[in-house]
Amino acid sequence: MSERICVGAIAGAFGVKGEVRLKSFTSTPEDIADYAPLETEDGAMEFDVTVERVINNGLAARLTGIKTKEQADALKGVRLFVPRDRLPALPDDEFYHADLLGLPVFDTGGTQIGHVKAVHDHGAGDLLEIHGPGLKSTVLLPFTREAVPTVDLVAGRIIADPPEGLF
Incomplete structure (x- = not known):
């Protein structure tokens, strides 16, 4: 698991007085300020945040x-x-996207079908982007309890029961 979690990104200036347009990746966007100070990826800069x-x-x-x-x-x-330890602990059935990236994905028969390349949320629910050597292109797997019955972070794997014909 990653020791640091990406909680937002700066999308540029907002106005002419130094405000920024901030994209928050927290479940309640305004809560991003509660986790301050926020660091750049290289750790060179640190910011306290005030949401206007x-x-x-x-x-x-x-x-x-x-x-x-x-x-x-x-x-x-x-x-x-x-830092990861600044974020709240999650219930058993919730995960930080960063914890899912790179995990191998197995079908219910134990055959590896790929690994998680990305997690997408387009508003209707999360999708796992699965990439693997046997796939011609990436596959988007719905991240639902039916399609993904097991996420085992301790063992570092995901068990999927994808809809028929998806893979």
Whole structure:
């Protein structure tokens, strides 16, 4: 499991006074400020966050040390991380996306069908993007209890019972 979790990304400047457009990956977007200070991926920069308001496609936020539009624009695309131990523990049937990435996926017969390349959420529920040597292209597997009955983080594997014809 990753020691740091990506909780957001800066999508660029918002306005001319140093605010940023912040995309939050937390379950309640405004809660991203509760996990501050947030670090850049390389750990070179650290920010406290003040959420000003909810805007289309994200949050308008202030980051410590960012005072101008140019400074905010320079951060476009920067992902923000927190140490894993700063995040709350999850119930048994919930997972951080970062914990699923790279896990091998086996069918109910024990045959490996691939590994998790990405986790997508397009609004109707999570999808696991499965990639593997026997697949011509990646496959999107619904991340439901029916299609994915077992996620074993301790053993580092996922057991899938995909809908007929998906693989």
